[in-house]
Amino acid sequence: MxxxxxxxxxxxxxxxxxxxxxxxxxxxxxxxxxxxxxxxxxxxxxxxxxxxxxxxxxxxxxxxxxxxxxxxxxxxxxxxxxxxxxxxxxxxxxxxxxxxxxxxxxxxxxxxxxxxxxxxxxxxxxxxxxxYIRNSATQLAREIIASGELGELIHFRGRHNEDYLADPAKPLDWHSRRGTAGAGALGDVGSHILNMAEYLTGQRIQEVVGQLQTVIPTRPLADGSGGLGEVENDDQAQALLRFDGGLIGNVETSRVATGRKMGLAYTVTGTKGSIVFDQERMSELQLYKCEGPEGRQGFRTLLMGPEHPDYAAFSPAPGHGLGYNDQKIIEIRDLIEGIVSGRPLYPDFREAWRVNRMIDAIEASHAQGRWVPV
Amino acid sequence: MxxxxxxxxxxxxxxxxxxxxxxxxxxxxxxxxxxxxxxxxxxxxxxxxxxxxxxxxxxxxxxxxxxxxxxxxxxxxxxxxxxxxxxxxxxxxxxxxxxxxxxxxxxxxxxxxxxxxxxxxxxxxxxxxxxYIRNSATQLAREIIASGELGELIHFRGRHNEDYLADPAKPLDWHSRRGTAGAGALGDVGSHILNMAEYLTGQRIQEVVGQLQTVIPTRPLADGSGGLGEVENDDQAQALLRFDGGLIGNVETSRVATGRKMGLAYTVTGTKGSIVFDQERMSELQLYKCEGPEGRQGFRTLLMGPEHPDYAAFSPAPGHGLGYNDQKIIEIRDLIEGIVSGRPLYPDFREAWRVNRMIDAIEASHAQGRWVPV
Amino acid sequence: MxxxxxxxxxxxxxxxxxxxxxxxxxxxxxxxxxxxxxxxxxxxxxxxxxxxxxxxxxxxxxxxxxxxxxxxxxxxxxxxxxxxxxxxxxxxxxxxxxxxxxxxxxxxxxxxxxxxxxxxxxxxxxxxxxxYIRNSATQLAREIIASGELGELIHFRGRHNEDYLADPAKPLDWHSRRGTAGAGALGDVGSHILNMAEYLTGQRIQEVVGQLQTVIPTRPLADGSGGLGEVENDDQAQALLRFDGGLIGNVETSRVATGRKMGLAYTVTGTKGSIVFDQERMSELQLYKCEGPEGRQGFRTLLMGPEHPDYAAFSPAPGHGLGYNDQKIIEIRDLIEGIVSGRPLYPDFREAWRVNRMIDAIEASHAQGRWVPV
Amino acid sequence: MxxxxxxxxxxxxxxxxxxxxxxxxxxxxxxxxxxxxxxxxxxxxxxxxxxxxxxxxxxxxxxxxxxxxxxxxxxxxxxxxxxxxxxxxxxxxxxxxxxxxxxxxxxxxxxxxxxxxxxxxxxxxxxxxxxYIRNSATQLAREIIASGELGELIHFRGRHNEDYLADPAKPLDWHSRRGTAGAGALGDVGSHILNMAEYLTGQRIQEVVGQLQTVIPTRPLADGSGGLGEVENDDQAQALLRFDGGLIGNVETSRVATGRKMGLAYTVTGTKGSIVFDQERMSELQLYKCEGPEGRQGFRTLLMGPEHPDYAAFSPAPGHGLGYNDQKIIEIRDLIEGIVSGRPLYPDFREAWRVNRMIDAIEASHAQGRWVPV
The missing domain is CATH 3.40.50.720 (NAD(P)-binding Rossmann-like Domain)
Incomplete structure (x- = not known):
């Protein structure tokens, strides 16, 4: 080798x-x-x-x-x-x-x-x-959607909220400076859910209308001087979305969402079923399908197992659970396979550029008060 | 008496x-x-x-x-x-x-x-x-917010999604006719979450940008003729919100959200804590507070009990659970007390008129592609 | 009428x-x-x-x-x-x-x-x-079991734990006196889960081995004298069970289980599926069935709706939720129908006598350190 | 190094x-x-x-x-x-x-x-x-118990149920032979929860009364002959427990518990609080404490984070989740540290011998129908 x-x-x-x-x-x-x-x-x-x-x-x-x-x-x-x-x-x-x-x-x-x-x-x-798109449950979500199990998609709801800057006493660092971070929550964690929206649905986000907010306008300077510095980007943001396949949806993102530690979550609704996922319970996927007898329908908790994407390499036994770093192991596998085989990698720079364009579009929409194309 | x-x-x-x-x-x-x-x-x-x-x-x-x-x-x-x-x-x-x-x-x-x-x-x-605003857990949510326990409010997320019209074979009825129902999901179930947004936060929604969609454009006529009739209002809708106190938020509503039976839910985030509620578990409220030792913070599941609003009248024992009709019993109590005492009733026609204005504003915003004041 | x-x-x-x-x-x-x-x-x-x-x-x-x-x-x-x-x-x-x-x-x-x-x-x-046996979800559980959907039953786990006497400062009252209450937690809340075990499974408990414990041996006298009185019955109890149909199982009960408010819960496992229920979420039933494609199996959350026992009389819409008192309304209906029709009532005195015999058998088993027939 | x-x-x-x-x-x-x-x-x-x-x-x-x-x-x-x-x-x-x-x-x-x-x-x-005792949440559970946060322990409930042999068509293998496996579910997965009971509580199990059952008495021979071979050990087992510190409890174990994939779970109840854990959600611990204002008490979901045992080495960010293999990484760390430092390792052979004695005691108790000392 x-x-x-x-x-x-x-x-x-x-x-x-x-x-x-x-x-x-x-x-x-x-x-x-x-x-x-x-x-x-x-x-x-x-x-x-x-x-x-x-x-x-x-x-x-x-x-x-x-x-x-x-x-x-x-x-x-x-x-x-x-x-x-x-x-x-x-x-x-x-x-x-x-x-x-x-x-x-x-x-x-x-x-x-x-x-x-x-x-x-x-x-x-x-x-x-x-x-996060490498996680077994999210790969499964994509498979379920792509296979048509949910019928035609009609709604996407996504969020990536955390509270790592919820404490106003936390000093100003590079996250809050335009020149070092670009967008705030929207760029840092929001970028995940924007990429996820397209990854999951297989549709492109065409147009957005968004809103940003800096909740904590100043923070203590890190130099211990007691002075305050300005927070230059968003603490939270949200947007409505129009996809090219007719789907509509919304996203939310925050770095000041008290109580949320790893609050990437999505609900994808189709005409024949829907899925609900929360990264805080990363080895579970909730699945509802409009099938079976009346009175026996409900959201099912699928625990990831060896029949799901990439799980078996970690454990042959279902329900044993993947962790955060396991996602990176899968990512490294994909990277190496792509380089060796010459096949396309996802998401490559071109794909990630889209995420930057979505972020810019949400910012532009906020400034203009109207829908903006990506 | x-x-x-x-x-x-x-x-x-x-x-x-x-x-x-x-x-x-x-x-x-x-x-x-x-x-x-x-x-x-x-x-x-x-x-x-x-x-x-x-x-x-x-x-x-x-x-x-x-x-x-x-x-x-x-x-x-x-x-x-x-x-x-x-x-x-x-x-x-x-x-x-x-x-x-x-x-x-x-x-x-x-x-x-x-x-x-x-x-x-x-x-x-x-x-x-x-x-739904009479439910003990929701009254408690309002108390918690009003008392300042969550600090300053920074985000409201609400939805009222159901799937009662998810089946495209369901015949056209008054719900889907403009002349008999007005707005679709937005008027029927969406009105609940719009009223709830103001009830919970104590702030007024000032401006909205919204989007509506008719997912199932035609339905079988109820006359059994085999013909199809047009659905004249929205199957799902969503909006971003600006409140007069500086709060931002979003709402979603649907009558075609496969799997959701009583999907009224909200998350209210403040600078010192947040609450999460789902009407499908109507006697629980999730509460997070930024207090106590590191490593012991988390969302708490509060089960409604006699120390919470209006619960004790139904049972002296905590966790025993209220049901849908119990909310109506509380509503009747409020109605009778208001009439006898002459004190204001909430929500009266004037308050409900606001909800109609919000619905109209979301519809106007959809048509115009921009933010619209309520 | x-x-x-x-x-x-x-x-x-x-x-x-x-x-x-x-x-x-x-x-x-x-x-x-x-x-x-x-x-x-x-x-x-x-x-x-x-x-x-x-x-x-x-x-x-x-x-x-x-x-x-x-x-x-x-x-x-x-x-x-x-x-x-x-x-x-x-x-x-x-x-x-x-x-x-x-x-x-x-x-x-x-x-x-x-x-x-x-x-x-x-x-x-x-x-x-x-x-609690009138609750829609529990009636449904029984239907599912009786219909054979779970295959042959192989295990029953039940508990009814509460914490109404967890506070040692709570004065002595009739609950803790042998002469006024009989057994303690076992008689008060344990009686529910013992009856439930037979109701759900359709099998009779034949033999038990049990254990009782008084966790708080004395409590302040209610007369305010500052004196202490002896707690004369169990604060918690547990038992293993043998049913006449070959099923085995266990039950737990407590009145000092800190944090449990309405902790009646059961898991019934069969060869083809299983159900899980918790009265703190009384309008939900978790159902697992060994059927369908690999990778799509999981516990389903059934929200009670009009297709489930007795729900439709309260609401035609699913997921709207029954409350504690609604169970009593169903009980009254059953009582009246039984009296008017002359048909047997369940559980009548003869059936409830069984519960007293089970309690006595658990107490005897505790004293004797061995299995005891009911 | x-x-x-x-x-x-x-x-x-x-x-x-x-x-x-x-x-x-x-x-x-x-x-x-x-x-x-x-x-x-x-x-x-x-x-x-x-x-x-x-x-x-x-x-x-x-x-x-x-x-x-x-x-x-x-x-x-x-x-x-x-x-x-x-x-x-x-x-x-x-x-x-x-x-x-x-x-x-x-x-x-x-x-x-x-x-x-x-x-x-x-x-x-x-x-x-x-x-499983290396998992951050379980280490935290032990810390909480050892620190006295739950007060005096009064009840332990544990189970380790899986369904890996629930399918009766699965051929006979070494798991089901006395000579190759010893006890069945009790030895395989039950050993985990028995060790866990002592690890968590810091008390020794002194006496047990137990029950075993072979649910599927014969299985197809693996040689493809179409013949059936006898299952020689238990498919499920349960026991009541007496600990040396006065605590009582119970355990359950199964390899035929339909729907359970990684069903190690425990509830530890003390006089001042309790904890609930389920390995299927391995990065969460539910904690209830009898403190704080009336009406604000409830089970808290603690998401593991860097302030919890051994988590920070995997990620500096809370809620990002550990997986099954991460437990083994911690185990290897403990092994190496113990060998290099010469400090005692837990659980060493002597400690694991206790688990074998508990298993033997439960089997003996089953045969004798009475309490048996470990």
Whole structure:
């Protein structure tokens, strides 16, 4: 079996999750190439070396620019903050590397477009880490929809709400700055549910009307000065949606939704049934079908099991449960298979660009008070 | 104790629910006046007599016009289809009767306004049957919000989805005709969640942007001819909301939401906590509060009990559960207390008129593709 | 329509619930006789008169003995504390009255037997208020089991846990005295789940091995003296069960189960499916059936609707929910139909005697440390 | 950092789970020694070589006996069927290896005792894979109990029910043979809940009264002959429990519980609160505490997060969910830390021997119809 070498940039929440998945993936799945944890970049040499030991990478560097051009790196894996995605990805593409990056792809659609064009011109493979679509239950939801089990789709309701910035005493950080994060909740967690809406339904969002709100307008500066800094993007947002297949729907997103920890949830309604999912119970899917005798119909709780997508690789026994990091393991599997086979990856930069365009459209709609095409 | 005599028009779903509540209310609650089931009107004398025996009314008539002017009737209770509300209510008001009517008040805001003006000019009491706001859990939700336990409100999400017209083989009836029902799902079940939004939050909806859809454009004619008739109003609708206190939110409503039987549900998020409610589990309220030690916070399932609004009258023991008809018993109690005391009733015609205006605004917004004030 | 006159003894929790049901039943159901609230007995004349006004009874008395012999009373309805059931029922039977009494029937099986024999000798009708078996979801559970949908039954798990005596500061009252209550949790709430076990499964409990425990051995005396009195019966109990059809199972009961308000719950497992029910969500039944495609099986949440037992009389719309008192309305309907038709009533005194024998057997088993036949 | 080399015997469900965990553990946790996948044994050389490639082991063998004496193996990791545990463990102990084995430890308490004595005489470390006790929510449950938050414990209810043998057409395999499995459901999944009962409560089970049942007495022979073979052990079992601290409780276990996939669940009730857990929702714990204002008490759903045991190593964000294999990663961490530090491991062979004694006691009690000491 051939190797596929990874250069990881960034070792926060996402960087560690990628590292765990790279280590575990070959044991969980039978892969066409073995992922190798080759090189790790962090903010300086010392920290990088420390993190490389911790996460099991062979080499390390304090300079991400040397990573993206390193001849022994096949795939550049970007887990740095959003505002760095563009520069890093463009450099990696210029060096002919495949690029695997966290979401959102870019701070705005124009940046995303530049990245798409560069990647396509270079002929490298790209993948963006919308990992929740890899979850077994969500893959199953898509299968159920695609197979027509729900009939014709008539409504999509989605949300991705969390409360990680609900506390107004939390200091201002990069999440709340336009220049480092782009959109706020809408870009950070909202991007997941916007991508999910198209992934699940197989339809394209054509038009939106949206609304954004900054609930906590200022936050303490992180410098401990006692001063306040302005929050420059949305704490919560919502939109109505028109899809190209006639479907209508809505989405909500928030980073100040008190009580919601991993509040990605959706309800997809069709003419013959519907499904309900909540990522806080990620190994369950609720399914209703208009069939069977009167008085015996109801939402069924499907517990994920080996007959569902990608579950069997983790356990042959049903109901045993997948976790957050397992989604990343599946994502790594898809990435490696795509690179080795040359088949299209989903969602690649082009697909993720759509998400940036939806975000921009919701922002434009908010400013204009009317429906705006994506 | 004095008596308060009721004249009931209509004995379908709602008429029977009113009759049950009129009979049970004096035993459940200590009332300032005893409701008397005096007179019942139905489509003809014979059916009226039969129904009067069944539902325990003293007298009956096949002519509702004689009921509204009957000297022994204090309160005219209108459970006839929506399109008859206006004529019946105006006649009852003209005869100086108090009027208790089912929702929605009228087919459009203009009709509702005429009814408000007539009632206020005549000085009679009015009440509209938005019964879900009487449920103990929903009264509790309002108390929690009003007391500031959730901090400042930042988001309202509401829906009232059912699937009573999900089956396309169901023949066309008055629900789907503009002239008999006005709006479709939006008027029928949507009116509940629109009223609920203001009841719960204590804020007024100022502006909406909405979308309506007729999912099943034609239905079999009820005459058995095999022909098809046009569905003239919405099967589903949704809107974004701006409240006058700064709150934002959204609502959804449907009569074709496969799997939903009594899908009135809401989530109200504040800066210090949030509540989640689903009428399909009507005796539970989920409450999250940002308090207590780290690692011990979570949504609590409050089971209704005697310490919650109006529960103790039904049972001294917690968790024993209220049912749909119990909400109507509470509504009757409120009606009688309001009439006897002269204190304002909620929601009266003026309040229900607001709901008609919201419905009209959502329809206008749909036509115009932009935000519309209520 | 003929009348059936009721004489009610006792107006606490249960007395009021009976009164509400007597008033509402004729409107909910089409009955073969009209229940009349004829006479009410309480501890003295004044209180009785007050309660009669409140609950809508025509006459009142401070002497229950005059009630049971009153010539205008057809049915004696006993809602007095457990220790009075025997004397009152025997007096009522001696006067030729039908007897409707709350559970448990008696303080011990010997007393119950005496009551059975008296009632059967006199030829009067009897009914004991195990009202939870009237709930639509539980009637449905029984139908599903009886129809063979679950295959052959292989396991029954039941519990009825509450926490009404969990607070050790709660003063000693009749519940905790052997002479007034008989068994403790086992008699009070445990009696429900023991009856339920046989009702649901259609099998007889043949043998038990059980265990009782008094968790809070002393409680403050109610006289405010600051003294402590001994708790003379069980706070919690549990047993394994052998049924005559080969089924095995277990039951638990408690009055000190912190957090449980109406914790009657059961799981019935068969070879082809299983059902799960919790009275805290009394209008839902979870149903699993071993059928349909792989990957689409799961517990279904059936929301009660008009196609389920007795629901339609309360509402024609599914999912609207029954409440605690609605169970009593169904019980009253069954009582009246049984008396008028002469058909057997379930559970009558003979059936309730079984429950007393089960309780006695569990107590004996606890003392002897071995299986004991019922 | 030093290495700790593993020799894995068996590559079925459990063998693969161990391999995944060995690979991922060093990235998830900061470990005192690096686990090395040194040697893998399977039924023959070829299959072993194939599985070693698949699971990432350096070497392989078709002879487990050579593995247990291999000089480069520090820890023998036994994932072979139950009946082989004893022989393999004794050989590994004789070779001075630490032993990590799946549960149940042995087919009967006598065998387990022999293994305990050998291990203790040899001074090797042992660990038995009762992995569900590593789950964050269950560790949290134990912390809550140990801290006294629930007050004094008064009741334990546990079950581990699955339906993997519910289908009577499933051929006879080693699970159903006394000589290869020992007890049936009781040994296989029941062992988990028996260990869990003591782990959670910190009390020892002193006495049991139990009942076993073989629901499906014969199954098709696996040889395809069409013949039937006898099921030699229990399909389901249940017992009442007496703990040494005064606590009472009960357990249930089944392999034929239709609909239950991963039905390990428990309710622990104390005088000041209670907890409810279901492994099918493994990242949630329900907590009730008798505190706070009247009307605001209810079971809280705690979603696991970084403030809970071992969660932060997997994700810094709450509610993101652990999966089945994550429990094994924690188990591996505990094993390595115990071996390197020399501190006691839980549950070691001595502790697992207790589980075998409980199983034997329940079987003896079933035969004798009375309470039996453990």
């Amino acid at each position: 051939t190797d596929l070498t990874f250069g990881l940039i960034g070792t926060g929440f996402m960087g560690k999750a990628h590292a765990i998945a790279l280590k575990a993936a070959p044991t969980v799945f039978s892969l066409p190439a073995l992922p190798v944890c080759e090189l790790l970049a962090e903010v300086d040499d010392e920290y990088a070396a420390c993190k490389a030991r911790e996460l099991g990478f062979d080499r390390s560097t304090g300079d991400w620019k040397s990573l993206v051009t390193d001849p022994h790196v096949d795939v550049v894996d970007i887990c740095a903050p959003n505002f760095l995605h563009k520069e890093m990805a463009l450099a990696a593409i210029a060096a002919g590397k495949h690029v695997y990056t966290e979401k959102p792809l870019a701070l705005c659609a124009a940046d995303a477009q530049m990245m798409v064009e560069a990647a396509e011109a270079a002929g490298v493979k790209t993948l963006v880490g919308f990992n | 004095t008596d308060l005599t009721f004249g009931l028009i209509g004995t379908g779903f709602m008429g029977k629910a009113h009759a049950i509540a009129l009979k049970a209310a004096p035993t459940v609650f200590s009332l300032p006046a005893l409701p008397v089931c005096e007179l019942l009107a139905e489509v003809d004398d014979e059916y009226a007599a039969c129904k009067a025996r069944e539902l325990g009314f003293d007298r009956s008539t096949g002519d509702w016009k004689s009921l509204v002017t009957d000297p022994h009737v204090d309160v005219v209770d209108i459970c006839a289809p929506n399109f008859l509300h206006k004529e019946m209510a105006l006649a009852a008001i003209a005869a100086g009767k108090h009027v208790y009517t089912e929702k929605p008040l009228a087919l459009c805001a203009a009709d509702a306004q005429m009814m408000v003006e007539a009632a206020e000019a005549a000085g009679v009491k009015t009440l509209v049957g938005f019964n | 003929t009348d059936l006159t009721f004489g009610l003894i006792g107006t606490g929790f249960m007395g009021k619930a009976h009164a509400i049901a007597l008033k509402a039943a004729p409107t909910v159901f089409s009955l073969p006789a009209l229940p009349v609230c004829e006479l009410l007995a309480e501890v003295d004349d004044e209180y009785a008169a007050c309660k009669a006004r409140e609950l809508g009874f025509d006459r009142s008395t401070g002497d229950w003995k005059s009630l049971v012999t009153d010539p205008h009373v057809d049915v004696v309805d006993i809602c007095a504390p457990n220790f009075l059931h025997k004397e009152m029922a025997l007096a009522a039977i001696a006067a030729g009255k039908h007897v409707y009494t709350e559970k448990p029937l008696a303080l011990c099986a010997a007393d119950a037997q005496m009551m059975v024999e008296a009632a059967e000798a006199a030829g009067v009708k009897t009914l004991v208020g195990f009202n | 030093t290495d700790l080399t593993f020799g894995l015997i068996g590559t079925g469900f459990m063998g693969k789970a161990h391999a995944i965990a060995l690979k991922a553990a060093p990235t998830v946790f900061s470990l005192p020694a690096l686990p090395v996948c040194e040697l893998l044994a399977e039924v023959d050389d070829e299959y072993a070589a194939c599985k070693a490639r698949e699971l990432g082991f350096d070497r392989s063998t078709g002879d487990w006996k050579s593995l247990v004496t291999d000089p480069h193996v520090d820890v023998v990791d036994i994932c072979a069927p139950n009946f082989l545990h004893k022989e393999m463990a004794l050989a590994a102990i004789a070779a001075g290896k630490h032993v990590y084995t799946e549960k149940p430890l042995a087919l009967c308490a006598a065998d387990a005792q022999m293994m305990v004595e050998a291990a203790e005489a040899a001074g090797v470390k042992t660990l038995v894979g009762f992995n």
